[in-house]
Amino acid sequence: MTYKRSIIITGGAGFIGNHVVRLFVNKYPEYKIINLDKLTYAGNLANLKDIEDKPNYRFVKKDICDFEGVYKLMQDEHVDGIIHLAAESHVDRSIKDPFTFAQTNVMGTLSLLQAAKLYWETLPEKWEGKRFYHISTDEVYGALELTHPQGIEPPFSTKASSGEHHLAYGDKFFTEDLKYQPHSPYSAAKASSDHFVRAFHDTYGMPTVVTNCSNNYGPYQFPEKLIPLFINNIRHRKPLPVYGKGENVRDWLYVVDHARAIDLIFHEGKVAETYNIGGFNEWKNIDLIKVLINTVDRLLGRPEGADMDLITYVTDRAGHDMRYAIDSTKLQKELGWEPSLQFEEGIEKTVRWYLDNQEWMDNVTSGDYQKYYEDMYKNR
Numbered sequence: 294m295t296y297k298r299s300i301i302i303t304g305g306a307g308f309i310g311n312h313v314v315r316l317f318v319n320k321y322p323e324y325k326i327i328n329l330d331k332l333t334y335a336g337n338l339a340n341l342k343d344i345e346d347k348p349n350y351r352f353v354k355k356d357i358c359d360f361e362g363v364y365k366l367m368q369d370e371h372v373d374g375i376i377h378l379a380a381e382s383h384v385d386r387s388i389k390d391p392f393t394f395a396q397t398n399v400m401g402t403l404s405l406l407q408a409a410k411l412y413w414e415t416l417p418e419k420w421e422g423k424r425f426y427h428i429s430t431d432e433v434y435g436a437l438e439l440t441h442p443q444g445i446e447p448p449f450s451t452k453a454s455s456g457e458h459h460l461a462y463g464d465k466f467f468t469e470d471l472k473y474q475p476h477s478p479y480s481a482a483k484a485s486s487d488h489f490v491r492a493f494h495d496t497y498g499m500p501t502v503v504t505n506c507s508n509n510y511g512p513y514q515f516p517e518k519l520i521p522l523f524i525n526n527i528r529h530r531k532p533l534p535v536y537g538k539g540e541n542v543r544d545w546l547y548v549v550d551h552a553r554a555i556d557l558i559f560h561e562g563k564v565a566e567t568y569n570i571g572g573f574n575e576w577k578n579i580d581l582i583k584v585l586i587n588t589v590d591r592l593l594g595r596p597e598g599a600d601m602d603l604i605t606y607v608t609d610r611a612g613h614d615m616r617y618a619i620d621s622t623k624l625q626k627e628l629g630w631e632p633s634l635q636f637e638e639g640i641e642k643t644v645r646w647y648l649d650n651q652e653w654m655d656n657v658t659s660g661d662y663q664k665y666y667e668d669m670y671k672n673r
């Protein structure tokens with residue numbers, strides 16, 4: 294079959310990537326979707342069980358740093374679009390091992406850019422109909438101050454932020470024109486990769502687009518990150534390690550709403566533009582953790598709040614950014630995107646998903662998930 298488009302999605306076996314792959318494979322049967330993933334500890338093909346046999350889906354185990362391999366894949370598959378999510382993504386790991394973050398996030402992105410450039414430049418139509426879409430993070434902007442510790446009414450409102458909890462904890466927000474001020478090795482590496490993507494547009498004319506999103510939550514997130522780690526710990530009545538005083542603020546977006554934004558921007562975003570993605574949904578860590586405890590307790594039939602004593606304050610993360618808050622007005626106004634879920638609904642769905650998918654969690658925490666790939670390909 295001849296496909297209308299041939300798109301590589303990198304990091305498709307990871308948390309956000311699997312939702313993007315699923316959305317594209319199901320919504321666009323006329324597109325060939327190639328999931329290129331190295332399957333690091335964060336990549337889990339079991340996340341894609343439901344679509345792995347679809348005719349328009351192909352998985353390729355490959356490192357984005359393998360420039361020649363990526364170039365050949367692009368040639369073989371006549372690739373005209375790249376949606377680049379593959380990265381080392383956990384801040385705490387970046388503090389212990391910055392080299393891996395520079396290698397994957399910077400050199401890996403450069404390798405993809407260069408492979409795409411060399412391949413697309415050989416084609417008669419060159420850049421026409423091509424797109425290199427780089428997925429980045431709000432952390433590149435640095436940290437905002439907590440100027441209103443009790444919270445104030447936010448200056449913006451969206452469908453998802455209309456509930457009473459959605460206060461803003463400062464006057465400033467991350468807008469697309471802010472200068473980059475990354476603090477962690479993770480965000481420094483992401484910032485560097487963003488600069489390379491823009492440089493490929495400005496220098497060679499590559500049709501690029503960059504988006505910077507706030508914290509995602511939802512199914513299939515690796516349980517080193519706050520929400521899945523804490524849900525699992527509450528279930529098993531294990532301590533909840535809260536960094537510092539738990540006062541840091543994060544801006545949470547349901548992962549499927551991020552995937553919807555990626556779909557929209559891949560198709561309709563303007564070349565060389567940056568769009569911030571977020572739902573104006575700020576939470577202090579400690580308040581969010583209390584919601585998680587109450588929700589897990591309720592869904593497990595325990596008295597609500599019974600597990601509050603699991604909260605354990607521990608040494609703060611080095612260089613811990615105080616507050617993230619995305620202003621996504623540009624995306625909402627120019628492309629008409631808005632989050633589909635209220636936070637209360639999203640968090641309930643998410644807790645329920647982790648509780649209902651204990652087998653997935655056990656496979657990840659035991660390391661068994663890494664055998665899924667071998668088993669899957671053994672008989673093919």
Ligand code: NAD
Binds near residue numbers: 308382
């Ligand atoms: P994740 O850690 O869950 O998944 C990363 C995926 O990339 C894994 O499947 C892993 O195997 C793959 N990968 C890593 N190194 C690779 C390499 N060298 N070659 C090929 N594949 C490789 O990450 P995530 O949370 O899904 O984040 C995806 C992207 O979105 C990242 O670029 C991240 O910076 C960005 N982002 C994440 C969030 C968030 O809240 N999780 C928010 C904003 C932006």
Ligand code: DAU
Binds near residue numbers: 519534535537
């Ligand atoms: O803002 C977008 C970013 O969000 C993404 O770019 C990153 O890839 C993603 O990991 C996430 O980064 P954070 O560092 O904000 O996420 P994390 O889940 O690690 O932590 C959320 C907050 O909770 C943060 O303030 C640190 C705190 N925390 C985290 C863990 C794992 C704790 O207090 N205890 C913990 O055990």
